[in-house]
Amino acid sequence: MQAPPEHHRSGRLWLIAGTGEGPVLAKALLARGWRLRLSVVAEAAARAYPPEPSLELAVGAIGEGEGLTPELGLEQELRAAENAGDPYAWVLDASHPFATTISAALARVCGARGQPLLRLGRPLDPHPGAVLLDDLPQLEGCVARGERLLLAIGARQLPLAVRHSPGAVHHARLLPDATALRIVMAAGLAPARVACLRPGGEGRIEAALCRHWRIDAVLCRQSGGHTEALWRRICRDQGIELRLLRRPPEPEGVRILPLAELLAHVGSSVST
Numbered sequence: 001m002q003a004p005p006e007h008h009r010s011g012r013l014w015l016i017a018g019t020g021e022g023p024v025l026a027k028a029l030l031a032r033g034w035r036l037r038l039s040v041v042a043e044a045a046a047r048a049y050p051p052e053p054s055l056e057l058a059v060g061a062i063g064e065g066e067g068l069t070p071e072l073g074l075e076q077e078l079r080a081a082e083n084a085g086d087p088y089a090w091v092l093d094a095s096h097p098f099a100t101t102i103s104a105a106l107a108r109v110c111g112a113r114g115q116p117l118l119r120l121g122r123p124l125d126p127h128p129g130a131v132l133l134d135d136l137p138q139l140e141g142c143v144a145r146g147e148r149l150l151l152a153i154g155a156r157q158l159p160l161a162v163r164h165s166p167g168a169v170h171h172a173r174l175l176p177d178a179t180a181l182r183i184v185m186a187a188g189l190a191p192a193r194v195a196c197l198r199p200g201g202e203g204r205i206e207a208a209l210c211r212h213w214r215i216d217a218v219l220c221r222q223s224g225g226h227t228e229a230l231w232r233r234i235c236r237d238q239g240i241e242l243r244l245l246r247r248p249p250e251p252e253g254v255r256i257l258p259l260a261e262l263l264a265h266v267g268s269s270v271s272t
Contacts, residue, residue, distance in 0.1 A: 011035055011089070011269035012034065012035045012037070012081070012086055012089060013029060013034045013036050013088055013089055013090050014036075014037045014077070014081075014088045014091045014092065015029065015036055015037070015038050015039070015092045016039045016062070016092070016094065016095050016102060016106065017038065017039070017040060017094040017095065018040060018041070018095060018096050018099075019044075019048045020096065020122075020226060021120060021225060021259055022038075022045075022049070023048045023049055025092070025094055025120065025259065025262075025263075029092075029266070030054055030055060032263075032266075032267070032268040032269060033268050033269035034054070034089075034266075034268075034269045035054045035056075035269070036055050036056065037056045037058060038056065038057050038058065039062055040057070040059055041059075041060065042175065042177055044175045044177045044198065046059050047198070061102075062074060062077070062102060063076070070101060070102055070105040071105045071108060071109055074105055074106065074109040074110075075109055075113075078091075078109070078110075078113060088115065089116065089266075089269075090116045090118055091106060091115055091116065091118075092117075092118050092119075092120065092262070093106050093117065093118070093119045093120065093254070096223060097122055097221075097223050097224065097247050097248070097250075098154075098221055098223060098247070100248050103119070103251050103254075106254075107251035107253060111253055117254060117255075118255055118256075118257060118262055118266070119250065119251075119255065119256045120256075120258075120259060121256040121258050121262075122223065122224030122225050123224045123225070123258075124224055124247065125224065125228070125232075129236070130232070130235075130242040130244045131241065131242070131244070132243075132244050132246055133219075133243055133246060135246075136157065136161050136164050136245065137164050138164075139161060139165045139219070140164050140165065143165040143167060143168050143217075144167065144216075145168075146167065146168075146169065147165075147167070147169065147216045148168070148171065148214055149168040149169065149171065149218075149219060150171045150172070150173065150209075150210065150213065150215045150218045150219070151170060152218060152219065152231060153219055153221055153245060154175075154180070154221075155174050155175075155179070155181075155183040155184055156183070158174075158187055159186070159187040162187045162188065169193075170187075170188075170189050170193065171193040171194070171195075171213050171215065172189055172193065172195070173197060173206060174195075174197075175196065175197070175198070176197065176198060177196075180196075181194070181196060193213065195209050203230040203233065203234055206230065206231075206234055207234045207237070207238070210234055210238055210240060215240055216240065217240060217241040217243060218231050218235055218240055218241070218242055219243045219244075220242070220243075221244065221245045221247070222246055222247040223247065228244075
């Protein structure tokens with residue numbers, strides 16, 4: 001879907017992103033002259049984006065602050081932008097591949113309103129050396145008693161992973177976020193087996209943790225991009241078994257483009 005002329009003249013985009021390709025995408029869009037509203041879920045993710053005059057940063061789940069569902073939050077923001085005479089030329093969904101709730105809501109709301117929407121596609125590496133799991137209950141069939149298992153799947157799904165691997169000695173790598181830490185502690189992990197790390201970097205700390213903790217297996221998500229590549233490399237180098245939680249399907253009816261093609265498709269703001 002192409003942006004209507006009245007949308008494109010605004011020179012404004014709405015980017016929903018995290019800490020993966022989001023900072024690179026935001027920097028490239030700003031360099032092309034776009035004014036950018038950027039939505040991230042957590043303060044930890046917001047720190048990955050340096051302040052810019054043309055960048056409006058919104059922190060928190062969409063609709064959460066107003067007590068709305070994601071759909072109503074999206075509707076409210078899109079309507080407010082149009083009523084102010086400053087609509088979004090494009091909405092760009094660069095959220096995590098496992099953030100299915102917001103991606104599905106974007107597809108429904110933007111489709112119903114005729115709001116141009118593009119989805120950033122991440123590479124999907126089948127990685128034959130890994131154990132691919134359809135869901136977390138499948139952990140029960142592959143975790144040995146006493147196995148030292150590193151969970152790198154984020155905090156929200158961690159309690160379920162712990163529940164389905166009762167014989168393992170659990171370790172976790174998560175973002176330095178107070179809510180995430182409370183979830184992990186409530187799941188029963190000892191503080192000495194939890195590492196709070198900011199995203200990015202070359203994985204030296206993660207590799208050192210695997211050696212220090214004598215990790216037998218790592219569970220991460222089949223998300224593509226930097227994080228999955230980091231764990232693939234660490235597991236290969238240290239002879240650790242890698243288990244990947246299978247990526248959920250993308251929402252239907254949304255155009256999905258890799259980074260370079262998405263930037264080329266959006267182009268530059270006509271206001272520059």
